[in-house]
Amino acid sequence: MKLCLQNVGWRVRDKDIVQGASLDFEPGQMTAIVGPNGAGKSTLLRLASGLLRATSGDVWLGDASITTLSSAQLAAGRAMLMQDSPLRAQFTLRELVAMGGQISAPFMSTSVRLELAGLLLERVGLAAFAERDVMGLSGGERQRVHLARVLMQLEAAVHGTDRAPGFLLLDEPISAQDLSRQHLVLNLARAHASGGGGVVLVIHDLNWAAACADHIVVMHEGTIYAQGPPEQVLTNALANRVFGLEEGRVRIHAATGKPYVLPHDMICP
Amino acid sequence: MIMARRHVVLFLCALLPLLILVMAVSLNVGATGIHLTALWQSGAEQTDSFADRVVLTQIRGPRVVMAGLTGAALAVAGAIMQGLFRNPLADPGLIGVSSGAALATACMIVLGGAWLNLGAGGLQAEIMSTAWAVPVAGMLGSFVAACLLYMFATRGGATSVSMILLAGVAFSAFSGALTGILIFRANDTALRDLTFWTMGSFAGATWSRIGLLCPFLLVATWVTVRLALPLNALLLGESDARLMGYPVERIKRLAMFSVACAVGPTVSFVGAIGFVGVVVPHLVRLITGPDHRLVLPGSALLGAILLIAADTLARIIAMPADVPVGIVTAVLGTPLFVWLLTRTHDRERLA
Numbered sequence: 366m367k368l369c370l371q372n373v374g375w376r377v378r379d380k381d382i383v384q385g386a387s388l389d390f391e392p393g394q395m396t397a398i399v400g401p402n403g404a405g406k407s408t409l410l411r412l413a414s415g416l417l418r419a420t421s422g423d424v425w426l427g428d429a430s431i432t433t434l435s436s437a438q439l440a441a442g443r444a445m446l447m448q449d450s451p452l453r454a455q456f457t458l459r460e461l462v463a464m465g466g467q468i469s470a471p472f473m474s475t476s477v478r479l480e481l482a483g484l485l486l487e488r489v490g491l492a493a494f495a496e497r498d499v500m501g502l503s504g505g506e507r508q509r510v511h512l513a514r515v516l517m518q519l520e521a522a523v524h525g526t527d528r529a530p531g532f533l534l535l536d537e538p539i540s541a542q543d544l545s546r547q548h549l550v551l552n553l554a555r556a557h558a559s560g561g562g563g564v565v566l567v568i569h570d571l572n573w574a575a576a577c578a579d580h581i582v583v584m585h586e587g588t589i590y591a592q593g594p595p596e597q598v599l600t601n602a603l604a605n606r607v608f609g610l611e612e613g614r615v616r617i618h619a620a621t622g623k624p625y626v627l628p629h630d631m632i633c634p
Numbered sequence: 635m636i637m638a639r640r641h642v643v644l645f646l647c648a649l650l651p652l653l654i655l656v657m658a659v660s661l662n663v664g665a666t667g668i669h670l671t672a673l674w675q676s677g678a679e680q681t682d683s684f685a686d687r688v689v690l691t692q693i694r695g696p697r698v699v700m701a702g703l704t705g706a707a708l709a710v711a712g713a714i715m716q717g718l719f720r721n722p723l724a725d726p727g728l729i730g731v732s733s734g735a736a737l738a739t740a741c742m743i744v745l746g747g748a749w750l751n752l753g754a755g756g757l758q759a760e761i762m763s764t765a766w767a768v769p770v771a772g773m774l775g776s777f778v779a780a781c782l783l784y785m786f787a788t789r790g791g792a793t794s795v796s797m798i799l800l801a802g803v804a805f806s807a808f809s810g811a812l813t814g815i816l817i818f819r820a821n822d823t824a825l826r827d828l829t830f831w832t833m834g835s836f837a838g839a840t841w842s843r844i845g846l847l848c849p850f851l852l853v854a855t856w857v858t859v860r861l862a863l864p865l866n867a868l869l870l871g872e873s874d875a876r877l878m879g880y881p882v883e884r885i886k887r888l889a890m891f892s893v894a895c896a897v898g899p900t901v902s903f904v905g906a907i908g909f910v911g912v913v914v915p916h917l918v919r920l921i922t923g924p925d926h927r928l929v930l931p932g933s934a935l936l937g938a939i940l941l942i943a944a945d946t947l948a949r950i951i952a953m954p955a956d957v958p959v960g961i962v963t964a965v966l967g968t969p970l971f972v973w974l975l976t977r978t979h980d981r982e983r984l985a
Binding site for chain 2 (some may be wrong): 414416436437439440441444445447448451452453454455456457460461464465467468469511592
C-alpha cells in the first residue's frame with residue numbers, strides 16, 4: 366500500500382505554503398524530507414497525514430483518498446510524531462503509550478495493550494520509567510515516549526497478523542536527542558521500514574538524511590526542488606542553491622559512498 | 635503519588651457507602667427534628683407519623699436527591715470542561731450555560747410577573763406558574779447561550795476551544811450587564827427572588843422537578859460515558875488526538891452538548907452554585923490521576939457527596955432558617971480553590 370500525494374497544495378490567505386507537490390511514498394522505504402527553515406516540510410508532512418486538508422490536490426493511501434477513510438482505517442494506515450506535543454497530564458509512560466492503539470486497534474484487550482506498550486518503551490530505551498509520570502521526563506525522553514506511542518498506533522493495528530504496519534511520519538524525530546539516541550531513533554525507523562512499513566521523516570541533519578534514507582526529497586520555497594537517492598540529490602550545486610553553502614562542501618564518504626556535508630572547517634569566524 | 639489503578643477503583647467504590655451515609659444523615663437532620671425512624675414507626679400514632687412521613691418523603695427526600703443530582707451534574711460537567719479546555723481551572727459555566735440561565739431567569743422573575751398574570755387560566759396557569767416558568771426560562775436561556783457560543787466559535791466546521799473561552803467570558807460580562815439592568819428596574823419582591831436565585835438553594839426541590847430533570851441528566855450521562863477515552867486523548871492536544879484517530883470536532887460538540895444538558899436544567903432549578911464544578915474534579919484527580927474513566931465517575935460520586943453535605947450544613951447552621959447552599963459552597967470552596975491555584979502554580983514553577 367503506497368502513500369501518494371497528487372499535486373497537493375496548501376494555501377493560506379493567498380499565500381502558497383506548499384504547492385504542486387506530487388510524491389509517492391513506498392512501503393518498506395525510508396524517505397527523508399530536507400530543506401531550509403520555512404520550506405514547507407512540516408506542512409507537507411501534515412498534509413500527508415491528513416491532519417491538514419489539502420486546499421488543492423489529493424492524498425491517497427492505497428487506492429482510497431484519505432478523506433474517504435474512516436478514522437480507524439486512517440489511524441491504522443499512518444501515524445505521525447509531531448514536533449512537540451503539548452502534554453499536560455500525569456499519565457504514566459505505559460498508559461500514554463497504550464493510548465496510541467485505542468482507535469487503530471479497538472478490540473485489543475487491555476492487558477495485551479499494556480504489555481505491547483511495555484515492549485515499545487523498552488525499544489525506545491525507557492522501560493525503566495514505565496510506571497513513572499510523563500510530566501517528570503526531560504524533553505528528549507518525552508519525544509521518545511511519543512515515538513513509542515506513535516509506533517504503538519501502527520503496530521497494535523497489525524498485532525497478531527502478518528500484515529505490514531502502516532506509514533510512520535516523523536517530524537524532526539531526533540531534534541531533542543543526544544547523539545546515541547539519534548542513532549537509536551533512526552534505527553527504530555529503519556527497523557519499521559524493514560518490517561514492511563513506510564517511513565517519512567522531516568530532518569535537518571543532511572548527514573543523517575544521506576546516511577539512513579533510501580530516498581531524499583528536497584523542499585525549497587513550498588515546492589519539491591529535487592528528489593531521488595541521496596547520492597544523486599545531495600550535490601554541491603544543490604547545497605549551494607538551496608542552503609547557500611559554498612562549493613565543495615558536499616563530499617563523498619570513502620567507506621560508504623554516501624554524500625556528506627561539512628558546512629565549515631570547524632573554525633569559528 | 636498517583637495510586638495504583640486497583641487502589642483507585644477501591645477508593646471509588648468506597649465513595650458509594652459514603653454517599654449512602656451522607657444521604658441518611660441529611661435525611662435525618664432538619665428544622666422539624668424528625669428522624670428517619672419515623673418511616674418505620676408508622677401505624678402506631680397515625681396522625682403524627684403521617685406528618686413526619688410527609689416531611690421525610692416530600693420535603694427532605696427530594697431535597698437530598700436534588701442536591702445529589704446537582705452535585706454530580708456540576709462536578710462531571712466541570713471535569714468534562716477541564717478536559718476539553720485542558721485547563722484545570724475551567725468551569726461548567728464557561729460555555730455560557732450559567733450566565734444564560736441567569737439572564738433568562740432574571741427576565742422571567744422581573745418582567746414575567748405581569749405576563750404570567752395575563753396568561754393565567756386552566757392548564758396554562760399550571761405550567762406557567764412561577765414555580766415552573768422560571769426554571770423553564772432558565773433552561774431555554776442556558777441552551778440558547780450554549781448554542782450561540784458554539785456557533786460563534788465554529789468556523790468552517792472547526793470549533794476553536796480558545797474562542798469558546800474568550801467568547802464565554804465576553805458573554806458572561808454582557809449577560810451580567812443585562813441582568814444588572816433588570817435588577818435596576820426590579821421591584822422588591824423580584825429583587826429578593828433574584829438575589830436568592832444567584833445564591834442557589836434546594837428548598838424548592840420536589841419530585842416532579844426531579845422528574846423533569848432526570849431525562850436531561852440521563853441523556854448527559856449517556857453521552858458522557860462515551861467521552862471518557864476521547865477526553866484522555868485530548869489531553870495530548872487536539873492534533874495528536876486527531877492523528878490517533880479521534881473525531882475531535884465531534885467530541886467537542888458532544889462535550890458541550892453534554893455539559894449544557896447537565897448544567898442548564900440543574901442551574902435553572904437550583905440557582906447558581908459555585909465551586910463544585912471546579913474543585914471536585916480537581917480533588918478527584920489528585921487521587922485517580924488524569925484518566926477520565928476514573929475521573930468522571932469519581933467526580934459524580936464526590937460531587938454528590940459534597941453537595942448533599944453542604945446542603946445539610948446549610949440547613950442546620952442557622953436553624954430554623956435555611957442558608958442558601960451557594961453561600962456554603964462558596965465559603966468552603968474559595969479557600970480550597972485558592973489552595974489548588976497555589977499548588978498548580980508551585981508545580982509549574984518546579985517543572
